[in-house]
Amino acid sequence: MDEQTLQRALLCFQAERPAAYGEFHRGRQPDRLRESQQLSYSEFFRRFLLPNRPCVLSAELTESWRSRQHWVTGQEGEPDFQHLLKHFGDFIVPVANCNVKEYNANPKYNIPFRDYLSYWREHRESGYSSPQGCLYMKDWHMHRVFPDHGAYSTPLFFQSDWLNEYWDTIELDDYRFVYMGPKGSWTPFHADVFRSYSWSANICGRKKWLLFPPGQEEYLKDHSGNLVYDAQSPILQDSNRYPKYSQCCQPIEVVQEAGEVIFVPSSWHHQVYNLEDTISINHNWLNGCNIDTMWQFLQGELTAVQEEISEWKNCMEDWHQHCQLLLKSCTGINYCEFYTFLKIIAKNRIAVLEATSGDSAALQSTLPTELSALGPCHSVFDLHRTKDVLTSVLANEDFSKLDPDLLDPHPEELLHEIKEMTDSIL
Numbered sequence: 001m002d003e004q005t006l007q008r009a010l011l012c013f014q015a016e017r018p019a020a021y022g023e024f025h026r027g028r029q030p031d032r033l034r035e036s037q038q039l040s041y042s043e044f045f046r047r048f049l050l051p052n053r054p055c056v057l058s059a060e061l062t063e064s065w066r067s068r069q070h071w072v073t074g075q076e077g078e079p080d081f082q083h084l085l086k087h088f089g090d091f092i093v094p095v096a097n098c099n100v101k102e103y104n105a106n107p108k109y110n111i112p113f114r115d116y117l118s119y120w121r122e123h124r125e126s127g128y129s130s131p132q133g134c135l136y137m138k139d140w141h142m143h144r145v146f147p148d149h150g151a152y153s154t155p156l157f158f159q160s161d162w163l164n165e166y167w168d169t170i171e172l173d174d175y176r177f178v179y180m181g182p183k184g185s186w187t188p189f190h191a192d193v194f195r196s197y198s199w200s201a202n203i204c205g206r207k208k209w210l211l212f213p214p215g216q217e218e219y220l221k222d223h224s225g226n227l228v229y230d231a232q233s234p235i236l237q238d239s240n241r242y243p244k245y246s247q248c249c250q251p252i253e254v255v256q257e258a259g260e261v262i263f264v265p266s267s268w269h270h271q272v273y274n275l276e277d278t279i280s281i282n283h284n285w286l287n288g289c290n291i292d293t294m295w296q297f298l299q300g301e302l303t304a305v306q307e308e309i310s311e312w313k314n315c316m317e318d319w320h321q322h323c324q325l326l327l328k329s330c331t332g333i334n335y336c337e338f339y340t341f342l343k344i345i346a347k348n349r350i351a352v353l354e355a356t357s358g359d360s361a362a363l364q365s366t367l368p369t370e371l372s373a374l375g376p377c378h379s380v381f382d383l384h385r386t387k388d389v390l391t392s393v394l395a396n397e398d399f400s401k402l403d404p405d406l407l408d409p410h411p412e413e414l415l416h417e418i419k420e421m422t423d424s425i426l
């Protein structure tokens, strides 16, 4: 990140969000960046991350990936079943049945990848029909199983990724996935975990994306507030069930070709169809530009939990603790962990900036390599953002009810440390 972009980003967040944040003109198509290799990180940051806008990056970004060369047959550009079987056949993968609706998703189960590949081959040979239905292998944490396989490399544009940095540090989880599915497989209407961004690259095949700017999801809820399962379903026309649907705008429709990479902004609900047999790699990620969105999302989820169990508030001594427990089971994280998340991100930036100024060069080897690729201005931006969000966390009433012994160091102390660093840089 260059100095000018840092100044612009800081101004942008000081002035709250620009009016155009996430706004999209009716009928407008996302930018398609033809020479994606020529685009600088700072330009991507200013054009897409700051205003939270979608875009599609051209296939040259993924041309050199091993997966694009080895997972796909040369002539047809179709999945190379032999290669995939040889390398990954023994692993257990999650599979969703696209024909079955369970609550607002498809039921998922685990099977050996070799069984999935034989299903997929048979399904193709029978003209894309099968007694088992349409099975979609999704959310396979391939990177966790083969961290050194080198199937792809995360493009620089998406490397400011606090989510995976945090989960890698605590060694519990990650949000890096491989999807493989036959023509006709699809993902129902949703927004991503913690309202994060997603980037998704087609290794082979094509996808159709329906993207809805933030806020449109309100018109796609039924009278009880439940999100529709299929944003193209005729039941939306039933105004008794979906009273606000008539106000909904047409979704932005994007066809993503083989090799192309789509950037899906924060809080944009979407629905995705595989138009051909398709393999894709995607990450959920977030950073200084949308960390406040995650924090708002967590507060909203906690409020929903509190409303749900409000009748026990006065008769349960540890009601607030229970709410935190439920928050974790609904979203995957509670307030205490959110604090640890901010702490890890801030501490890494402080260490990088100290190393850059020559104070402790030895520290650098333990820090995420992405931080040096993005440059010291990015660490400064990140620190400012952790400071802003931590300030809001500290003012939060529910956060003040947490057991202080669980928070190390004390949040005020961490905030002071961050401020010392940002003040010394100004």
Ligand SMILES: O=C(O)CCC(=O)C(=O)O
Pocket (backbone or CB within 6 Å): 179, 186, 187, 192, 198, 199, 200, 207, 264, 270, 272, 273, 280, 282
């Ligand atoms: O490719 C798909 O089926 C879904 C991908 C998705 O929802 C995402 O990348 O956020």
Ligand SMILES: [Fe+2]
Pocket (backbone or CB within 6 Å): 190, 191, 192, 198, 270
């Ligand atoms: Fe998604």
